Amino acid sequence: MSWRGFVAGYRQPRLESELQGARQLLEAAGIDVRLKPIIETLPPETSAVLAWTVCEGVANVIWHSRVQHCLIRLTQKNGRVWAEVINDGGRQERMEAGPLTLSGKEHFRVRVELPIQRGGEAPVLQEERS
Numbered sequence: 001m002s003w004r005g006f007v008a009g010y011r012q013p014r015l016e017s018e019l020q021g022a023r024q025l026l027e028a029a030g031i032d033v034r035l036k037p038i039i040e041t042l043p044p045e046t047s048a049v050l051a052w053t054v055c056e057g058v059a060n061v062i063w064h065s066r067v068q069h070c071l072i073r074l075t076q077k078n079g080r081v082w083a084e085v086i087n088d089g090g091r092q093e094r095m096e097a098g099p100l101t102l103s104g105k106e107h108f109r110v111r112v113e114l115p116i117q118r119g120g121e122a123p124v125l126q127e128e129r130s
Helices: 003-010 015-028 043-063
Strands: 032-036 067-079 078-087 098-104 105-114
Touching: 015 032, 015 043, 015 067, 043 067, 043 078, 043 105
Parallel strands: 032 067
Antiparallel strands: 067 078, 078 105, 098 105
C-alpha cells in the first residue's frame, strides 16, 4: 500500500471541529488559549491538513510543554494559507519546528503553509531547506 493509500484510510478532520476541540483541551489543561481563525471556507483537503497540524501542535503543547499561553493562528494571504501553534514555553519534543521571538519574549512555533488548491489533485509538498 502506498503512503497515499495509507493516509486516505484516516478520517478527514474538519478544521472548525479541531479548533473547537483544541480550545476545550487547552482550557481543561489550564492553558490560556487565543484563536485567530480565518473566515473563508477552504477545500476539504486543505482544511484536513491544517486540522491535523492544529491537532498535533496542541497535543504537543499539552503533553510535552510547560506553558501558560497558547496562540492558534490561521492566516490567509496571496493564495496561501497557514496554521501556527505558538506557546510561551518549553520545547515540544516530538515536533520539528523552532523558536520565535514575539514582543521580545521567546516562544515556540509549529507551522505549516500550503497553497490553496481548488479541485484537482493535492499539491506535492517539498521540504524547504535553508
